[in-house]
Amino acid sequence: MASSSKMASDPYNLNKDMVNTKSSKKSFHALRVIVLCFSMICSFYICSVCLQQTSQHFPHTVVVRSRISEIPTPPPISTETEVDIVHFPRPKNYSREECVSTEVRFFAILSMQRSGSGWFETLLNSHMNVSSNGEIFSQKERRSDVSSITATLNQVYNLDWFSSAAKNECTAAVGFKWMLNQGLLDHNKEIARYFIKRGVHVIFLFRRNLLRRHISILANSHDRNLKLLNGTHKSHVHSREEARILASYKPWIDPVSLIPELETTGRSAMKALKRFNHTNHITLFYEDVVKNTTKLQDVLEFLKVPVKKLKTRQVKIHIKELSKQVKNWEDVYSTLKGSKYETFLDSY
Numbered sequence: 001m002a003s004s005s006k007m008a009s010d011p012y013n014l015n016k017d018m019v020n021t022k023s024s025k026k027s028f029h030a031l032r033v034i035v036l037c038f039s040m041i042c043s044f045y046i047c048s049v050c051l052q053q054t055s056q057h058f059p060h061t062v063v064v065r066s067r068i069s070e071i072p073t074p075p076p077i078s079t080e081t082e083v084d085i086v087h088f089p090r091p092k093n094y095s096r097e098e099c100v101s102t103e104v105r106f107f108a109i110l111s112m113q114r115s116g117s118g119w120f121e122t123l124l125n126s127h128m129n130v131s132s133n134g135e136i137f138s139q140k141e142r143r144s145d146v147s148s149i150t151a152t153l154n155q156v157y158n159l160d161w162f163s164s165a166a167k168n169e170c171t172a173a174v175g176f177k178w179m180l181n182q183g184l185l186d187h188n189k190e191i192a193r194y195f196i197k198r199g200v201h202v203i204f205l206f207r208r209n210l211l212r213r214h215i216s217i218l219a220n221s222h223d224r225n226l227k228l229l230n231g232t233h234k235s236h237v238h239s240r241e242e243a244r245i246l247a248s249y250k251p252w253i254d255p256v257s258l259i260p261e262l263e264t265t266g267r268s269a270m271k272a273l274k275r276f277n278h279t280n281h282i283t284l285f286y287e288d289v290v291k292n293t294t295k296l297q298d299v300l301e302f303l304k305v306p307v308k309k310l311k312t313r314q315v316k317i318h319i320k321e322l323s324k325q326v327k328n329w330e331d332v333y334s335t336l337k338g339s340k341y342e343t344f345l346d347s348y
């Protein structure tokens with residue numbers, strides 16, 4: 001978590017051009033320690049005030065632990081106050097039966113289209129105590145304003161949301177996935193406040209290689225029109241053969257708009273990381289999880305549910321080297337070569 005959070009501070013090299021003088025760094029260090037201590041004291045105070053309010057507003061909420069870590073020898077994240085809020089929802093339509101006294105934690109996967117969140121969600125849902133209810137804010141009326149968003153969140157977190165993923169009675173962690181462009185950044189202040197107040201565990205899931213993501217978006221929108229698989233559009237597939245058919249389409253990438261597009265995407269991700277930095281969060285990159293599925297155990301620990309092996313039937317669509325997946329590879333190559341996005345050309 002520590003290392004991924006460090007990487008997360010600028011994963012897309014947005015600040016690469018900034019000048020970093022070493023001498024000023026040192027003198028700032030002492031000041032930073034002072035500010036840090038002061039902000040810890042403040043945040044503890046704010047937190048204790050918040051917590052009192054939380055239990056007033058949500059009667060089925062219990063704050064289990066509130067702790068401040070020791071003064072750090074500069075650690076990246078442990079300086080934050082860690083508050084664990086658990087809930088005992090009372091769904092409107094059914095009784096939680098024998099699990100009525102099972103603690104429930106709330107979570108939200110904050111991600112972007114074509115970044116592996118569908119795959120990630122099927123993995124989470126293979127856990128008997130985790131319900132991740134999909135992209136519930138894809139429907140515009142649910143995010144038309146803050147009060148619709150809040151009402152929707154309340155319904156999901158009260159275990160009143162019915163989807164194929166809902167496990168009802170014995171759910172120990174309930175959540176959904178939320179794309180940054182679905183009202184999340186537009187209403188970031190209010191949403192962050194809600195997340196902090198109700199102890200929502202935030203899981204950032206981004207893709208490191210934004211070029212691969214870009215190709216995936218183009219291919220997916222092509223398939224939405226052409227419906228390559230027997231006339232049905234599929235964003236995710238369950239067999240190698242289906243994946244091969246979808247990957248057979250090689251998009252043409254506009255070299256002029258490519259870098260601005262990658263920049264915009266990177267900026268959105270950075271904005272989300274900043275604006276929701278005060279929530280209880282974990283940052284994951286799709287590529288890292290694919291390479292090392294042990295990262296999934298970190299997620300289960302973060303959600304405080306029993307650690308189990310997770311499974312999915314989904315198959316990765318684009319597995320070939322990038323040069324074979326783009327129609328005008330030479331253009332793309334010469335556009336990115338020498339730019340700060342050069343590593344996207346050959347990295348996985």
Ligand SMILES: *[C@@H]1O[C@H](CO)[C@@H](O)[C@H](O)[C@H]1NC(C)=O
Pocket residue numbers: 093160162
């Ligand atoms: C909850 O129950 C009521 C009454 O039985 C029903 O009308 C309503 O559709 C149910 N809600 C959901 C979300 O299933």
Ligand SMILES: *[C@@H]1O[C@H](CO)[C@@H](O)[C@H](O)[C@H]1NC(C)=O
Pocket residue numbers: 099102128129170171172305306
């Ligand atoms: C997980 O679900 C199972 C089966 O529904 C239930 O028996 C168990 O108590 C649940 N565990 C937790 C931690 O909620």
Ligand SMILES: *[C@@H]1O[C@H](CO)[C@@H](O)[C@H](O)[C@H]1NC(C)=O
Pocket residue numbers: 229230241242245
């Ligand atoms: C298309 O449909 C045929 C006949 O139903 C089936 O055999 C084939 O596997 C399908 N192909 C794909 C790519 O889904």
Ligand SMILES: *[C@@H]1O[C@H](CO)[C@@H](O)[C@H](O)[C@H]1NC(C)=O
Pocket residue numbers: 008009076077270273274277
């Ligand atoms: C989040 O906060 C931590 C600790 O205060 C800080 O080191 C980090 O740079 C922040 N990350 C972002 C993306 O703002």
Ligand SMILES: *[C@@H]1O[C@H](CO)[C@@H](O)[C@H](O)[C@H]1NC(C)=O
Pocket residue numbers: 001292294295298
């Ligand atoms: C895989 O991830 C786990 C948990 O984050 C980490 O402890 C481990 O070192 C990683 N293994 C490799 C080979 O990177």
